[in-house]
Amino acid sequence: MVNLFNKMLLIFCAFFAYSINAQDIEQIRDLYLKVEHEARYGTKSSYLDIADEIVDYPLAPYAEAIYLVRNMSLANKHRITRLLSRYPDAPFSHKLQKAWLQYLADGQLRQAFLEEYVDVGDTRLTCLNLTWQLQNGASEQHILPQVTELWMAPFSQPKECNFLFNKWQKAGYLTTDKALERLILAAKQKNYGLLSYLKNLLDPSDTHLASLWKSVVTRPANVAKTNFFLLYNDKEKDILLFALNKLVFVAPEKVDNLWSELSPKFAFTETEVNYLTKRIALAYAVTTHDSSLEWLLKVPEEVVDESVKQWRLAFSLEKGDWQQTLNIMSSLPEQMQTDESVVYWKARSLDELGDQTWSKRAFSELSERRDYYGFLAANKMGVEANLRHEPLEILERDFINVGSSKVMQRAFELFKLNRLNDARKEWNLLIKYSTTREKLAAAKLAYNWGWYDRPIFTLAAVGYLNDVNLRFPLAYKSILSTSAKNNVVDPAFVFAIARRESSFMHDAYSSAGAAGLMQIKPSTASYMAKSKVRRKQLFKPEKNVKLATNYLSYLMKKSKGNPIVATAAYNAGFSKVKRWLPEKEMAADAWIETIPYKETRNYVKAVMAYTEVYQKLLKRTDNVFAKSQDAVISPTL
Incomplete structure (x- = not known):
């Protein structure tokens, strides 16, 4: 592999038209950064004087695009159109194309505008x-x-x-139906100022709909007012359905009562009845209402989905009634009977009920899987988890073919310059037009570079899941292992958290404010550090892992050493998890299924499975999740 990697480096450097050694490559990159700086901040002459020195460097078009956006003119038309025609899909092209069209439009250069126009998403x-x-x-x-x-x-x-x-x-394209459709869109966006204009375009018999839509968007419970509806037709029915969907998870009993009162007055279709029945059942389940299981069991089979199945399972497990669990799993639609979770819980129920003939066979088959339920089954059978590692075999010519791609070369250089957002955009462009074989070659090549997140996503998209090393890299091994040791936390556990949280993207950032490799929030980091920690600091791997692992250790202590509870708390917060603890002692695998947040439930399952994988990759035997189905969750911590 080292020889092949050197060959790839040769290809890259040959493309740059420079001699081949690491020092020269670094000098070229430094020169590019200087050219880019001149393109963005320098004078026209200062850029043009040195731009030719990097003409063969893969990122030269980026500097050119920066310069042209800053220097829009008809004199540069040829350079602009040439760059756009050569790189129509490159990350820099959209900004350049939009700036060029705006320049032509602002100058009323109509003919040139029409000749150059492409849709850039600007109304x-x-x-x-x-x-x-x-x-x-x-x-x-x-x-x-x-x-x-x-x-x-x-x-x-x-x-x-x-x-x-x-x-x-x-020309007659505006109809009252279109006016009503737009009115509904505006109301849902709370753009009430547009409603008056649109109301005047409706049929006289529909003008009252404007005030009804504004009323239910502002406060969905207004549908409960006496004489709220006038005609009980399909247009008013849409308003009722909108309101009920908004209310159902806030006040399921109110929706239940409103449904009973108003449904006879409207002509609901069977599909609408089934859908709302499912929504009420799920809303009752989320609030742990006494009627939850009753409602869940009456959801029509044709709309039973993963969420209904999960809640039926959760309530039966919470009761500790194994016969009921078996009955509920067996009564699910036929297409769900091969789902690994259904197979596992049927086997688990039969095992608890003393019928081990079918359960042993089911556990044995499941234990061949490399996933959460497969690992649970393997532990149940007392056998080693099977990683089923099948390393990718890539031909040298496939590496060379992918490596010689200009898009791949731009992605590589951006990665080396830590321009990760643009690097990923170039990667996505490469993948978009690649064959499966080329995608796999690109994934292996990126792994060899140390760009670990791209193989994870690419192999998942392609469906090649058996190269365990590429899918579960030992990225940042020194940092993660050292921090785990310093905080007395299982390193396999720490790797699993990082893999699940960011896929080893040190610049990852979530809408909830979590940042970095282990996706820790600045507020949490500051609490652990006992000083102000800014988000920018959390993009530094060492800082991030140190604080996040310290927090993981803190959660383990608060959870009395229970890694399953600590994992749930890492995702959802300790206070929420305390509210989810069972009323009486409960098997850990059963309790996990009762976690009300789907995100947290799936998170815990993923971290448990990933920990098992990293246990094997790190050659450890003291993994905290081993034999996890024998663990219990207590009502108190």
Whole structure:
């Protein structure tokens, strides 16, 4: 592999037209950064004087795009159009294309604009394109149907669209049905200012719908008011369904009562009845209402899905009634009977009921799987978990083919410069147009570079799941192992958390505010550090892992050494997990199924499975999750 990697380096360097050694490559990268700086901040001459020095470097187009965006002019038209035609899908092209079109539009350079136009997702530019086409003699029959989608927006569009909208309306494309559809979109977005205009476009018999939609979007419970509905037709039924869906998880009993009261007055379809029945059942389940299981069991088979199955299972396990668990699993739709969770819990129930003939066979078959239920079954059988590692075999020519791709070379250089967002965009562009064999070669190549997140996602997308090393890399091994040792936490556990949280992307950031390798929040990090920790600091692997592992150790202590509870708390917070503890002692595998948050439930299962994998990869025997089905969760900590 070392020889092959050197060959790949040779290909890359040959493409740059430079001599081959690490020092030269670093000098080229430093030179590129200087050129890029001049493109962004320097004068025209300071950029042009040195731009030719990197003309063969893969990232040269990035610097050129930066320079051209900053220097829009007709004099640069040839350079702009040449760059866009050579790299139409590159990450820098969208910004350049949009800037070029805006420049042409602002200068009223209509013919050039129409010749250069492509859709860049800008409504103003789209409207100008269609308007100028019409004014240049294009057929209304060709142009006006394209206007419908622009008009059907939940907000007011730019003034550049007005000419089009007037033409469109006069040509008869505006109907009362379209006006109502747009009114509903605007109401749902709480753009109430648009409702008055749209109300005037409705049939007189429908004008009251504007106030009804505003009322239910503002406060869904308003549907319970006396005489709220006037006609009980399908248009008002849509309002009721919207309100009930908004209310159901907030006040399931209220929705249950409203449904009983109002459903006879509307003509509901069987599909609508089944859907709402399922929603009420799930809402009752989330609130642990006494009627939960009763409602869950009456959900029609045709709409039983994973969520209904999970809640039926959770309530039966919570009662500790193994016969009921078996009955519920056996009564699920036929297509669910081969689901690994159904097979496991049927086997588990039969085992508890003393019928081990079928259960042993089922556990044995499940134990061949490399996943949560497979590992549980293996532990149940007392056998070693089977990783079924099958390393990817990539031909040298496939490596060379992928490595010689200009897109791959740009991705590599961006990765080496730590421009990870753009590197991933280039990677996605490569994958979009690659064959399966090329994707696998690219994944292996990225792994050899130390770019560990790309193989994880690529192999999952392709469906090749048996190269365990690529899917579960020992990334940041020194940092993770050292921090685990310092905090007396199982290193396999720490690797599993990092793999599940970020797939080893040290720059990962979530909408909840968690950052870095182990996705810890600045507030949590500050608490553990006893000083202010900023988000930017958490993108540094050592800092992130040190604080996150310290927090994991803290959770283990609060959980009295129970890694399953600690894992759930790492995801959802310790206070929530305390509320989820069972009323009486419960088997750990059963308790996990009762965790009410799907995200946390799946998170715990994933971390348990990943820990088992990393236990094997790290050649450890003292894993905290081993024999986990024998562990229990207590009512108190």
